[in-house]
Amino acid sequence: MRILIVEDETKTGDYLRKGLLEAGFQADLARTGPGGLDLALHEDYALIVLDVMLPGLDGWSVLRRLRERKQTPVLMLTARDEVADRVRGLELGADDYLIKPFAFAELLARLRTLLRRAPPRPRDTLNVADLCIEVQRRRVSRGDVRIDLTVQDFALLHLLAEREGDVLSRSLIASHVWDMNFESDTNVVDVAIRRLRAKIDDPYPVKLVHTVRGMGYVLEARA
Numbered sequence: 001m002r003i004l005i006v007e008d009e010t011k012t013g014d015y016l017r018k019g020l021l022e023a024g025f026q027a028d029l030a031r032t033g034p035g036g037l038d039l040a041l042h043e044d045y046a047l048i049v050l051d052v053m054l055p056g057l058d059g060w061s062v063l064r065r066l067r068e069r070k071q072t073p074v075l076m077l078t079a080r081d082e083v084a085d086r087v088r089g090l091e092l093g094a095d096d097y098l099i100k101p102f103a104f105a106e107l108l109a110r111l112r113t114l115l116r117r118a119p120p121r122p123r124d125t126l127n128v129a130d131l132c133i134e135v136q137r138r139r140v141s142r143g144d145v146r147i148d149l150t151v152q153d154f155a156l157l158h159l160l161a162e163r164e165g166d167v168l169s170r171s172l173i174a175s176h177v178w179d180m181n182f183e184s185d186t187n188v189v190d191v192a193i194r195r196l197r198a199k200i201d202d203p204y205p206v207k208l209v210h211t212v213r214g215m216g217y218v219l220e221a222r223a
Helices: 010-022 033-042 059-067 083-092 104-117 151-162 170-177 188-200
Strands: 002-006 026-030 047-051 074-078 096-099 125-128 131-134 139-142 145-147 209-212 216-219
Touching: 002 010, 002 033, 010 026, 010 104, 026 033, 033 047, 033 059, 047 059, 047 104, 059 074, 059 083, 074 083, 074 104, 083 096, 096 104, 125 151, 131 151, 151 170, 151 188, 151 216, 170 188, 170 216, 188 209
Parallel strands: 002 026, 002 047, 047 074, 074 096
Antiparallel strands: 125 131, 131 139, 139 145, 209 216
């Protein structure tokens, strides 16, 4: 599990990174506000330990700008122990607040608690055989060939891939992709499946979208 430490004090930053590595985490260290924000926005972390007093951009600003785009859990770590500071951090979106000096055992316990509370994170990349779906970039490819999909095609494929191997009924697909209650005389799902197959299956010898008669559709690689 990967954790980002944003801490400008050399001794504290190195101590934290060493302790987290020994505890079995992957740990990256940024020593400035802009450097930490860049990593937080563009890399994938399970949790961020964020100091307040940072060069270039303080921790409050890093947190505020992070929350505009991501909800990665954040533990604020600072020598500022005023109630107003703690309230400010929590109101900006921090998930916990620990005052320096601190015991590493307490920090580790708080991090593990935050990680247990964090909701399951959606996978950024889904792979089924040679089909690759990059969710954040909304890019789909088979092998080295990029496949262009409409917004609805992508939503349909994403749903099928997230539930790889599960047979999804037409009503479930309709409710998730079109936010509609399925009507038995509506063939919108079947039409969409045919359109999706034409793009991701028809040009390839191995088919991934399968019909289960009387039940629905499933995406999986079959031997």
